[in-house]
Amino acid sequence: MELARDIVAGPPGTAPLLRAGVKLSARYAELLPKAGVGSVWIEDDLGEAIEIAEPLSVETRAKVHKATGAALTAAGAALRSGSGMPAPIVESLNDVAGAMVDDLLDCPDAALALDDLSSFDDYTHRHSVQVTVLGLLIARRAWTVDGWTDFRGRLRHDRLEERMRKLGLGLLVHDVGKLAVPPEILNKPGRLTGEEMEVMKTHAHAGVELLRPADLSPIAISVVRDHHERIDGSGYPEGLHGAQVQEFPRIAAVADVYDAVTSERVYKPAAPPHVGVHVIRDGTGANFCPSIVRHFRAVVMPYPVGHEIKLPDGRTAVVSSVDIHVPDVPTVRVMGAAGVEEFSVDMTAGAERVAAL
Template identity: 50%
Template sequence: MPVMRAVGMRLARNIPAVDPRQMPLLRSNATLNERYARALADAGIHAVWVHDDLSEGIEPRDLVSPAVRERSARAVTKAMEGARQAVAGGQRLSPEALGELHKVVDDIAESVAQHPGASVVLDDLAAADAYTHQHSIDVCALGLLLGRELFGTSGWQDDRGRRRFDDVDRRLHLLGLGLLVHDVGKMRIPLAILNKPGRLTDEEMAVMRSHPDEGADMLSGDGYSPLVRAVVREHHERWDGGGYPNGLSGRHIHQLGRIAAVADVYDAVTSERPYHPARPPYRGVEVILDDAGAAFDPEVVQVFRRVVHPYPIGSELRLPDGEVGVVARVDPDHPDCPWVRFPAGERPVDTEVELAAA
């Protein structure tokens, strides 16, 4: 629910601090007053989960459980501090600096495996300054979900394009590790460029677009798998060759990089950033589907369509006439027609028809 509309309501979830090692800003069941609501909005938190009559009994299905997210955020923050120190010292990043992230990948993979349905709920309660580590966790989780589904149904592709079903767990682990550090190269990008709210100049854009190569270079020492470097270097490459840093296209992009591209863009679109507000999940799904075969591997997009629903359980849905409801159920075979609970009762909403005027 929009944070200013939630004044006077009890929170249904903790509001995490910018530094995940600190106590939450507000705890679940706390009543949100106007002062706190404005402070959250100023920090870049524009939506919160609340207890209300309409959503009573509706439990969002988190792709990453709150406990796993909290542990993961602490470990990612620690690893990124190590990366900053390496950059400051002009060094590459040692594998030991990322040691704890292997456990993070295992925890996230287990959480994804226990995910009971396909309504992906990524974190939307993080302050703007906490975006980096939450983005890494969410991209990792979504990428692992896509990888599990793709490798489980179609196998993975080796260098000769052959489909294989062996060694899946190891590849998924390396995919997850690469996704957790996919933006590590941004440590070498000036903050003035990283956090610039307006449009970047051509020169600034060239610097920004160097971060995948910078990240791969930071992980170029002994002890890093080439698969991890492929994720880091190629997550901004595009199926049609319009990406960067090397303009690769089609199957010249590593399969793990193609998975990373979809996960990265979806989370970026649905997250609050200095240069754009967070867009709702259904808009994020539209972006991915619209670019199938252009920016994104069509096969990965097919998998994405199966596992990421545009109207997650627990999300708010507003009809063109102003009626507001909460998504209560989603039929995997008909994700565009969720069951929505309104004050007058629960009914299916054909979003292609009823939201056409929105």
């Protein structure tokens, strides 16, 4: 197989481990996961003319990597000293949130690479950025299609960029309080005990306290404090329900859970995108706001374009396109006896049901 994109396992700007065009081998397949690379893009007949867009430019990715890494380091130091997060660090994150918004306002709606952040340092670092990208994409669609409601109850369609910047900053720091949770609890491979769960729940308020000196806007702080609240009242730290959970945390909750399910951790492998989508879908109305889920499902496909999937009949295929109105019926390509075959397939079927195109 021929590598379609450079593989970068260090900070943006560092030399790639492998460059596009390299012929891959079994040896690479063995070594790349050890370097933190879980998947690669390849060039072959099945992928011909499939275009996958990156939501962030190379320049923005470099800014994000530097600023979020510095923020995590500063947050750790602030915890040890008992002080809050320095305001200049948070201001740099605000600038980064603006750069991310600028990129995401221009990116296409479909065929996005949402899981290609292997160069970020660790789970907390990568998760913060991934949740920010996904949350902003959900917000962009929700506020463009439905508008947003201001504090006077007026429906508006203006000031989207300003509103997305505030959300982006809150998403970037949403999990900063987890630095206060002991690693043996944070990375425990099994189910947490009741006592351990109570410790875990403290990270929401810990994050708010860390950020207090930086004077973030109340709606950005609501993301940090309330992204584990659920509209049926089952969340934490306050057990808010219904309208008590504001729109920003509702968006954050969906993005946070999806990324947690589909990310690899020290104690679990990454679930494929369709599993993450089903977790969100199944929690609609109880854990997650139905309108936010509706927009999430138009942004995140269970079978993303360019990804390799296993068909109901056992064959391996590559997704070539998907309709957001019927996301569980992607168009796929397989290598048949006469060459590349393309057809739609119902991935919800117990047995293969295909319609030739």
